[in-house]
């Protein structure tokens with residue numbers, strides 16, 4: 001397989017309702033879509049999940065476009081590849097820039113699975129025919145958060161994650177447990193706490209949480225190990241993990257008991273699969289994180305979450321959770337709390353709605369050499 005053409009589409013999609021967390025509020029989702037073509041004319045799609053500002057990690061739409069254009073696309077074009085797992089080696093001369101790398105690698109995985117005549121899920125080694133859907137409730141007033149949780153439970157979601165921060169945690173959790181004593185529930189702090197909050201964090205142990213995601217600093221695995229020894233609730237790391245090596249070190253130190261796998265944060269599906277394999281062999285539960293993806297990124301996430309080690313519901317929700325109209329057909333739907341994995345069609349298994357992509361496109365550029 002040889003990639004001969006890459007087109008980047010910078011698109012902006014309005015969210016149905018703003019997504020708020022402690023660091024930012026996203027009202028319009030800027031994304032870079034990657035459309036790659038091989039020497040046989042097969043077309044594959046990837047999605048760069050960087051945001052327009054660097055609140056989650058240091059990458060942005062601007063840095064990702066720059067690094068893809070100047071460095072990554074030239075490394076990819078006109079090089080023979082036997083398998084998408086070779087892409088990380090080709091990108092090795094570029095440090096970090098995980099989301100930029102993941103977007104290009106995702107398009108290569110799509111093309112490669114099409115050429116094999118198999119679904120992306122099968123190409124990755126997935127076996128689950130359907131996956132459990134989970135949903136995230138952003139920060140807001142306790143009343144708004146409760147109303148949203150009621151709605152999501154009625155929609156059938158199997159697990160609810162709420163964003164928390166100091167002074168916006170215990171009260172809302174108390175209310176949730178009053179109304180939903182047995183709901184599979186977890187919290188995500190996006191690094192809102194420090195070890196100075198230790199006594200406060202211990203109070204979260206009483207809410208029967210599945211886990212607490214990234215309570216401490218975004219680059220930390222040392223303090224998380226200290227914290228985990230003091231909590232009975234499992235810690236799950238998100239921002240701290242960018243590679244299998246990061247995961248190995250965190251596991252060996254006891255910094256987390258559960259791993260959030262985000263394709264963009266770890267540099268692509270190949271690394272995500274390696275992390276899955278490592279954790280599966282050690283009975284460490286993993287789940288697939290979300291980045292407010294369009295249907296294209298969502299399709300990649302669904303394929304990944306079909307791997308057997310993804311034993312917990314991820315942040316994978318229906319297209320209509322965020323979008324009035326998605327970029328793929330058919331849209332992703334949740335039935336009885338589950339999402340079907342596409343095994344019958346080659347590649348990502350969804351058609352990209354090119355007309356819609358054109359409508360919301362802010363900038364587009366094609367690279368051939």
Ligand SMILES: O=C(O)CCC(=O)c1ccccc1C(=O)O
Pocket residue numbers: 056135136188190238289290291292293315316317
């Ligand atoms: O519903 C989703 O796509 C996930 C929402 C979410 O929690 C999130 C969204 C954007 C960036 C980081 C995170 C996170 O998991 O921390």
Ligand SMILES: [Mg+2]
Pocket residue numbers: 188190213214238239
């Ligand atoms: Mg998170």
